Amino acid sequence: MSYAAPKxxxxxxxxxxxxAATSWLVLRYDESTIRAHGLSLGGLLEPVPLSARRLARAALHAVAWATLVATIVFPLFWLGYRLYWGATSPFVLRPPPSLADEIAAQLLVVALPEEAFFRGYLQSALDRVFPPRFRVAGATLGPAWLLSSAIFAIGHVLTIQHPARLAVFFPALLFGWLRARTGGIGAPVVFHAACNLLSLTLARGYGLSP
Structure with a gap:
């Protein structure tokens, strides 16, 4: 699809x-299957009546976990970004033409589909083949965590053939940890989108992209 579609x-x-793949593999089944894959999103993706209270609780839970991890990781990422790119000029905040469009695109077009497939379907399916057996900061993880992150990275380097794309393996470990720690993909979706938004903001701020 990446090669066939207009850029x-x-x-x-x-x-x-x-x-679409996640829908065929998981979402077309009943709510117990959807929940087992962490794809409930507060009932949003389940074939049950929506509850505003449940949705709000799930959203706050996801945002809280994503914020906690971002508070720890983002300062380190910023420092690493400056060192890797050799950015010596001061950072200047340069908003995109439409901040709302950029946030919506990263949440709904990038983070949600990728997390639904890689952390919702794939990591859950691989967990059944390779049961989790060790604890990492409160999350029970196993080979599926590493395998799904590796496949995620390989997918990125296949769409844009540059070795640096393999670096997404490391944030994928955090996405997978959040999936295991919270029991769903809500927090990984929010944190994934936030990571992408931070990268775009830093690239513009240091003059590395328009």
Whole structure:
């Protein structure tokens, strides 16, 4: 899909493909199957009546966990980003033409489909084959955590063939940890989108992208 689609639509179509695959593999089944894969999102993706209270509770839970991890990781990432790119000029905040569009795109077109497939379907399916057996900061993890992160990284380098793309393996470990620690993909979706937004903001702020 990435190679066949026009460049301006490739990202959107890849996201739709991931979500369609997840729908076929998981979301077309009952709510117990959806919950077992961490894909409930407060009932949003379940075939049950929506509850505003449940949705709000799930959203706050996801944002709280994503914020906690971001508070720890983002300062270190910022420092590493400056060192890796050799950024010596001061950071200047340069907002995108439409901040709302950028946030919506990262949440709904990138983070949600990727997390639904890689952490919702794939990590859960691999956990059944390779049962989790060790604890990492409160989360029970196993080979599936590493395998799904590696496949995630390989997918990124296949769409844009540059070795640096393999570096997404490391944030994928955090996405997978959040999936295991919280029992769902809500926190990974929020944190994934926040990571992408931070990278875009830093690239603009240091003049590395328009």
């Amino acid at each position: 301006s639509y490739a990202g959107t179509l890849v996201g739709l493909t991931f979500f």
